[in-house]
Amino acid sequence: MSLRIAAEKIEQGRRLNERDAAALLASHNLAELGLLAEQARLAHNPEPLAAYAIGGSIPVASRGLSPRPSKMGESSPGSPPPPDNRGVFAPRSSKMGESAPGSPSGIGIRYDEIEDLARRLEGWGATDLALYGALDSEPVLSEWVALLAAIHAAGGVERPVWRLAAAEVERLAAQEELPLDTVIGRLRDAGLEMIAGEPVGPVPAVSPHPRLALHRAAHAAGIVSTAGPPEGASDAGGVIAHLAAIRELQESTGGFVAYVSGPVGRRGRGDVLVPDHSGGVPVSSFHYLRSLAAARCFLDNVAHVQAAWEAQGAKIGEVALRFGADDLGSTGICGLQAALPPSLLMPVNEMERLIRDSGFTPRLRDGRYKPISTERIAGRVSVWGSELRVVPQFGADSAPSES
Amino acid sequence: MVEARLKQAGLGDIFERVVAGERLGYEDAVRLYRSPDLNALGYMANLVRERKNGDRAYFVRNQHINYTDVCNKFCKFCSFYAGPRDSRGYTLTPEDVQARVHRARDFPVTEIHMVGGINPALPYSYYLDIVRAAKTARPEAHVKAFTMVEMAQIVKCARKPVDEVFADLRAAGLDSMPGGGAEVLSDRIHGELFPLKQDGREWLEMARAAHRAGLRSNATMLYGHLETPEERAEHMVRLRELQDETGGFLTFIPLSFHPENTELDHLPPTTGLEDLRQLAVARLMLDNFEHIKSFWIMITPEVAQASLWYGADDVDGTIVEYEITRPEDGSTRQQLTRQDLIQLIVEAGRRPVERDNLYNVLETPSLAA
Numbered sequence: 089m090s091l092r093i094a095a096e097k098i099e100q101g102r103r104l105n106e107r108d109a110a111a112l113l114a115s116h117n118l119a120e121l122g123l124l125a126e127q128a129r130l131a132h133n134p135e136p137l138a139a140y141a142i143g144g145s146i147p148v149a150s151r152g153l154s155p156r157p158s159k160m161g162e163s164s165p166g167s168p169p170p171p172d173n174r175g176v177f178a179p180r181s182s183k184m185g186e187s188a189p190g191s192p193s194g195i196g197i198r199y200d201e202i203e204d205l206a207r208r209l210e211g212w213g214a215t216d217l218a219l220y221g222a223l224d225s226e227p228v229l230s231e232w233v234a235l236l237a238a239i240h241a242a243g244g245v246e247r248p249v250w251r252l253a254a255a256e257v258e259r260l261a262a263q264e265e266l267p268l269d270t271v272i273g274r275l276r277d278a279g280l281e282m283i284a285g286e287p288v289g290p291v292p293a294v295s296p297h298p299r300l301a302l303h304r305a306a307h308a309a310g311i312v313s314t315a316g317p318p319e320g321a322s323d324a325g326g327v328i329a330h331l332a333a334i335r336e337l338q339e340s341t342g343g344f345v346a347y348v349s350g351p352v353g354r355r356g357r358g359d360v361l362v363p364d365h366s367g368g369v370p371v372s373s374f375h376y377l378r379s380l381a382a383a384r385c386f387l388d389n390v391a392h393v394q395a396a397w398e399a400q401g402a403k404i405g406e407v408a409l410r411f412g413a414d415d416l417g418s419t420g421i422c423g424l425q426a427a428l429p430p431s432l433l434m435p436v437n438e439m440e441r442l443i444r445d446s447g448f449t450p451r452l453r454d455g456r457y458k459p460i461s462t463e464r465i466a467g468r469v470s471v472w473g474s475e476l477r478v479v480p481q482f483g484a485d486s487a488p489s490e491s
Numbered sequence: 492m493v494e495a496r497l498k499q500a501g502l503g504d505i506f507e508r509v510v511a512g513e514r515l516g517y518e519d520a521v522r523l524y525r526s527p528d529l530n531a532l533g534y535m536a537n538l539v540r541e542r543k544n545g546d547r548a549y550f551v552r553n554q555h556i557n558y559t560d561v562c563n564k565f566c567k568f569c570s571f572y573a574g575p576r577d578s579r580g581y582t583l584t585p586e587d588v589q590a591r592v593h594r595a596r597d598f599p600v601t602e603i604h605m606v607g608g609i610n611p612a613l614p615y616s617y618y619l620d621i622v623r624a625a626k627t628a629r630p631e632a633h634v635k636a637f638t639m640v641e642m643a644q645i646v647k648c649a650r651k652p653v654d655e656v657f658a659d660l661r662a663a664g665l666d667s668m669p670g671g672g673a674e675v676l677s678d679r680i681h682g683e684l685f686p687l688k689q690d691g692r693e694w695l696e697m698a699r700a701a702h703r704a705g706l707r708s709n710a711t712m713l714y715g716h717l718e719t720p721e722e723r724a725e726h727m728v729r730l731r732e733l734q735d736e737t738g739g740f741l742t743f744i745p746l747s748f749h750p751e752n753t754e755l756d757h758l759p760p761t762t763g764l765e766d767l768r769q770l771a772v773a774r775l776m777l778d779n780f781e782h783i784k785s786f787w788i789m790i791t792p793e794v795a796q797a798s799l800w801y802g803a804d805d806v807d808g809t810i811v812e813y814e815i816t817r818p819e820d821g822s823t824r825q826q827l828t829r830q831d832l833i834q835l836i837v838e839a840g841r842r843p844v845e846r847d848n849l850y851n852v853l854e855t856p857s858l859a860a
Binding site for chain 2: 095096098099116117118119120122123124126127372373374375377400401402403404405406407410438441442445446447
């Protein structure tokens, strides 16, 4: 299929249809796709800027010391867990938090300890944090409500944006046997500002649906969200259907702040989506960059598109900034021990180096994709991990490096 | 729209010359190296790539043997060497080489790639013996051995004219030569990073001698350390000039610098954009080189896959043993299977072609059902 028609539409600022998207996803000329995506990017982000956030995802565990009583056929103590639709979890390579007492999986910050962590993270300069339920220790709805209220009350003027994983909201609705809008309403009243539609935390089994109902309910409640990549759809039809659904919902609600790109399709062992760089079959960078370009061109009503450096690696993550992404995502965060500062998966300086190397000027943002004044953290020493990582002085001092 | 984007990138004039098949100059190379417009570079490079090699993506099944890590050159960018007095250094005997080649007998290996450090204790006969050992163990394989740097040492040991040394090596079984050791053909970089090793003029002179002796060779450039865009451009022009004269270069391979465990470990690693830019500019500048190779073990399989649309027509194949740059730190797999490589190529919309060392087609495989 020729890209001529799609290229003309992009140049003229006209909307692409699904046939145009199919042409993009059938093309193999990566550089040409990249050029089209860069043109589409200009319509939303004409300045040569690329944003990033300081933060990452935090697993939260219930205070309960044993698995919760079964409501949905989950295991009662002593019996093996029944199969459910969560499938097999493939933890990412980063450390995702510390053990919650009694947690069978051993991962997660106890929900009643988050308030203290929130104050420290704010002090350290975190700007965007996404919460999800720790495996087999997910907090119940009342615990989430209490946690969000505490974070909201504890936060200062410069508090980071706290987002909650869409998969967690869905799980809560199912567990409590409540309608989505009821659950979302309670979370909003407790202080929830935003829902993360992209995969957060250990990669779950694919969602059986694009969570449109959840996003629609969230937007109706005044909560904005990010749209995630197609989960499990590796063929063009699936990708197009996913993008079309997002665009249509955005047309009526305007509640998507960004589209977060990710690995495309199922790769690796069995049916687990494994972004794997240490063994097994690698996730295809070709498919990723092509689908990213198609997303930027097609989603003409979504302001921001985020690269997936954690899943694709830093090299392809940077290249993604030349395929329509205007955002490099979060630094990632790990080692959330109570006493010590956590570590960043990618230091701030490295995020900025990659952005400059790609030809853009780095801009710090919050979880709502709003730029943050450099004065907020300029001069503040952020201690991440065991090494002092000085948050750089922004503005005039941050001249682009020689290429 | 593409032409408009290329003009916006300030590369419209270069694009016109690429389309017309005209040679680009030194100043063009500098502009290309400085341009952040990756896709503009890639689009142009792909035009040349397809003009020369269509949709083919070549790979070869090779075995790497590093016969010694003892080296007296102390290059600042190297993490591989052991000094001549370092007890941790190793040197394989000809019997060891033969055993290693024999060990891989059950694997279909087309090419044996042998390089090593500059070990001053090794006599001239050693170099002939290891070539013979490899050839004896696997007569059907192509033996590609000794960079121009090693050749300088071999000639020194031989105390014979260089053309006689090449004749001896060919008689022992040497079939072609790798492209390493060129680093950057710049006096400044030579003085800063590898003053004890041959300089650019000497490297080119040795390559000229190899080509005159009937041996084809590859060429490389090590990028991502201290070199400037101007020095990179100069490197391209000098290689191209020699190729105009001898026609002896087979393939150009940009090599990304890895700072860990070197004297330059304060430098950051190369980015994906830089890796792709290097391949694209090489394809545009080296109009008299038929092939540009992407070395996946250095830039990651993911970038190597994308590079098939940014100028590369060759992806280095399965590697049985490789020791020089990437110790097993878990950050990169040491080996892709043949099927992985084919899948990587096919997914990118290219046609995999298994080749011999001279790019004769051995097989055009497809994905297994």
